[in-house]
Amino acid sequence: MRLLTRAALLTLLALGATFLLDPYRNYQLATATGTFVAVAGLTLLVGLTGQLSLGHAVLMAAGGYGYAWAATWVATAVEGTTLADGAGGWLLPLLAGVAGAVVVAGLLGLLLGLAAARLRGPYLAGLTLALVIALPAAASTIPGLNGEQGVRAPFVPVPDPLALLIATEQWHAWLAILVAACAVTPLVAVRAGRAGLRMRAVHDDETAARLAGVDPGRVKAGAFVLSALAAGLGGAVLAIVTQQVSPGAYGLGFSLLLVVAAVVGGLGSLGGAAIGAVLVTLLPWVVDQATAALPADLGHRLQGNLEIALFGVVVIVVTLLRPGGLARLLPAKARSATSLPAKFFPTQ
């Protein structure tokens, strides 16, 4: 109950904050929110179970494709019927799209999760890396993915009563925040609950966990599926905002950025995931602004590369010097609430 109140308050706060931003900032907020949902899933997976996935961009892409297919299908189905009048015209495709994202990303996540249940660190990382590298090729061989061009997702217009009040970008930011609230709240609950405790137990000592009656394979596969669902919803948010899903947007670079966001924020910390997601969305834009002032040739070379180099340095420094990430910089009181063992096994 406390969790739901907190989630509702944070969501309202975020919705209110969109009024302070101009349309372009709202667009950035929506993108960062989509990234945040995926990073939240990834950070939970890496931080709690110790499974490193380098392929979460593919799971996001799966969610995006699922959203685009389902939303387009329902949009064409309701067109011309009475359902298309009023709110149904945009709400039904939207809901169908989100459901489609959950199904497609969940299925792919289940397949990978079954593999993840049997694999350790470097093997799983390598398998998911191969998945990212294979995505552009897969997009051009699997029918329905439409090759490099990708798939269009239907535009979600601002509903009439709100049209006078807010712009499209702000409306999309609202949708992003609402989807994020529905996706991240369960993650918080899982992290703080028994399932989270089981994940930590498996991570710390598989044999001990097995002796205590926990099945490590099931816990690992379950964690992977959960994380894939979050990534899929993140992909759905990006599909809503950009109205486009293409393999080029979900390449190796983006996949590594998700890992960067999780590491910089602090593995296992959902608040850290939010900081990391904002960082990987805003820093490229800041660098672009800065390099635009430079001579054309140098600016062209730095564009898109300088921020990657910076992120690389940050990841190395954080891992070597401050493994807790930025979340560890918060005051100790805020942290103690997240310490699971302390909650389940109070010290004398």
Added chain:
Amino acid sequence: MERLVFLLSTGLARGAVLALFALSLVIVYRAARVVNFAQAALAVVPVYVAVAVTAATGSYWLGLACALTAGALLGAVVERGLMRRVPQDNPLAGIIVAIGLVMVLQAGLAIAFGPDHRPVHAPFSQRPLTVGGVALMSPYDLFVLLVAAVVMGALAWLFGRTSLGLRMRAAAFAPETSRLLGVRVPRMVTLGWTLSIATAALAALLLVPTGLGLDPHAADVLFVNAFAAAVIGGLDSPVGALAAGLSVGVLASLVTGYASAAAAPPAVLALLTVVLLVRPHGLFAAREARTA
């Protein structure tokens, strides 16, 4: 039939490069117990050195020698300066630091040399030789096979027949005991990285003329395929890396020839998935792979 022979023979040459790169992954895994995810980026840096030297002097062989030296130096510097300082309590830390290194190196190369593909010329003709009317491999493919065979032979001799190789193997398998017996274990780990990156650089240099050209991501697909080969062969086994590398190369060549170039990465992914699910420790590994 002629097509099959042609695809098999070119696949063998591609497979030799793959096997060489997979071998470099095995060397560093045996020396330091890490899968080096930065291998592709580390291998491309010496290739840039080689291209610069070849452009300045006009000699391919001088470029090759400089690439090997640069690779060896880079391996030592990365191990001493970075990998040694990675916290050991978390097995993922090494992988994450390697990913950071990849981002720094590839972005740095793109900033320094621009993101475009640079054409790299092979020292021999790439036109296939025909024997009895059947197109076989090109002189360059033969050169690649020869170099790969020589390097693998040299590495096998080093690890199997010399005192240094014995010390390196001992340091990898039983660090504490080796230390007690007077082996300088940290030095052996550095040497393993040196050998590994030099081998990887050689593989990348051999690969580049057969592809689109040199760019910071030129070895990415090679790394993924070689990782698949190394895992299939068992990360611990040089013989496994050799056999699996050749097999993956031939498989990729056949899929490219009979289906399409786009179907090759999914085919390798499928093979890797099946092997990992059926025999997670590879087909050739003698004993249980270590945790993490």
